[in-house]
Amino acid sequence: MAHDIMVSMEKAVKKFDFTKGYEELESIVQDFESRELDLEKDLPKFERGLDLAKKLQDRLKEIENVVHTIEKKFST
Amino acid sequence: MEIVLTVSQCVEAINITLDSLGELTVEGEVSEYKIIQNKWVTFDIKDKQSVLKCFMTVWNLRTQIEDGMLVKITGNPNLRAKGFLSFVAKNVRPSGEGSMKRALELLQKKLAQEGLLSPERKRSLPRFPEHIAFITSRDAAAYNDFLKVLSARQGGLRISFIHTQVQGAEAPEQIIAALNMANTELSNLDAIVVVRGGGSSEDLMAFNDEQVVRAVASSRTPTVVAIGHERDVCLAELVADVRASTPSNAAELLVKHREEITLDIARLTSSLSQAVSERIAKKQSSIIGMTHTISNRLKATSKNAEQLVGRITSVSLRMRDTITTTSEKIRTMKRMLLALSPEKTLQRGYSITRSKSGAVLRDAKDVQKDDELTTTFAQGSITSVVQKNGS
Numbered sequence: 001m002a003h004d005i006m007v008s009m010e011k012a013v014k015k016f017d018f019t020k021g022y023e024e025l026e027s028i029v030q031d032f033e034s035r036e037l038d039l040e041k042d043l044p045k046f047e048r049g050l051d052l053a054k055k056l057q058d059r060l061k062e063i064e065n066v067v068h069t070i071e072k073k074f075s076t
Numbered sequence: 077m078e079i080v081l082t083v084s085q086c087v088e089a090i091n092i093t094l095d096s097l098g099e100l101t102v103e104g105e106v107s108e109y110k111i112i113q114n115k116w117v118t119f120d121i122k123d124k125q126s127v128l129k130c131f132m133t134v135w136n137l138r139t140q141i142e143d144g145m146l147v148k149i150t151g152n153p154n155l156r157a158k159g160f161l162s163f164v165a166k167n168v169r170p171s172g173e174g175s176m177k178r179a180l181e182l183l184q185k186k187l188a189q190e191g192l193l194s195p196e197r198k199r200s201l202p203r204f205p206e207h208i209a210f211i212t213s214r215d216a217a218a219y220n221d222f223l224k225v226l227s228a229r230q231g232g233l234r235i236s237f238i239h240t241q242v243q244g245a246e247a248p249e250q251i252i253a254a255l256n257m258a259n260t261e262l263s264n265l266d267a268i269v270v271v272r273g274g275g276s277s278e279d280l281m282a283f284n285d286e287q288v289v290r291a292v293a294s295s296r297t298p299t300v301v302a303i304g305h306e307r308d309v310c311l312a313e314l315v316a317d318v319r320a321s322t323p324s325n326a327a328e329l330l331v332k333h334r335e336e337i338t339l340d341i342a343r344l345t346s347s348l349s350q351a352v353s354e355r356i357a358k359k360q361s362s363i364i365g366m367t368h369t370i371s372n373r374l375k376a377t378s379k380n381a382e383q384l385v386g387r388i389t390s391v392s393l394r395m396r397d398t399i400t401t402t403s404e405k406i407r408t409m410k411r412m413l414l415a416l417s418p419e420k421t422l423q424r425g426y427s428i429t430r431s432k433s434g435a436v437l438r439d440a441k442d443v444q445k446d447d448e449l450t451t452t453f454a455q456g457s458i459t460s461v462v463q464k465n466g467s
Binding site: 050 | 233
């Protein structure tokens, strides 16, 4: 069957990458649990972890899911 | 007037007549089923009296058939140039419950032999899918069921919905096209979900269509497929990376509940804070330890100082004793010396004469006339001037 597909899609807005953020947080925790911390040197990393946790939690507060309908036409 | 046709013209005329019959659907039993060069399919269908030779492409054969199976075929009869009639089938469907079941068994066996059903092929879904291609009919209850459960679990997701028919003759091609499009045209896609609600086994046939099943199996993006109710198992579900029992279950398997993730994040944050506070506590205790060491050392030092003072005191006491004893000795010696001193001699009547410079004179030659001399007696002294040197 011949078909003609027409796609209309909004350009996705680049937003915070949840998976990357979560994995980074996990790796910071793993790192912190696996070695002796240097309070002065590791403080920025600690702050980064807290910041990531906040961003992740903010992202989870989103309620709506966006549904884009992709139009396609089939012709026989 | 007699019309004489060439053989080719005659065959063509017969075919025009045959075409005027339109598309025919014929039911019969398969025999002599063969696949030629993996491209062409030939078989006969027959009933008690008659046989029709059938021909079709492998692509159009979307189910598995075997000799003895009752099938319905749709297509057109065509008289071949070589003089035999061939029914060109566009589609073959097993006819009746028994044939349908058997066709499924055969296809499943074939897919299994190719390894398409093996658990090792299954990919796990991304932990946090954010962009999901959603393939179903917009009119199906499954559409709302999936989205409702999804929203209850998580927000902020991007759903690219592709509408397809989920039953009927058009459904397989549309589902294949939708899968193809999701895989090739959607960027940053995390998962493809294909769902359909319950229905009769005939309604669900599109999801047992060999090409649909292969399209699911070969999807570049991980797939979740939920067709019908729990008890219905379609081959498209068996080749999917994740099989869900219902469209709602597909949403549940796809995304975690936001509360569950919130809890996980809280756990991570608390581990982070704990690691830091443990370090602080350790540092504090090491500082306290150091303070103790220093104060202990200071105490030890002051104890040493006390000992030193004690020692100095005892030494000085001893020195005083020594001084007293020595003074006594000196006094004794002084008394002894006094007894032998010139004064004592003077008292016996001697005197000492000194020159002006104070030097004791022992020889008259050491003085000159007019020199001033001092003479010391036992009591007092006089100064005299030399008048004459007698020597």
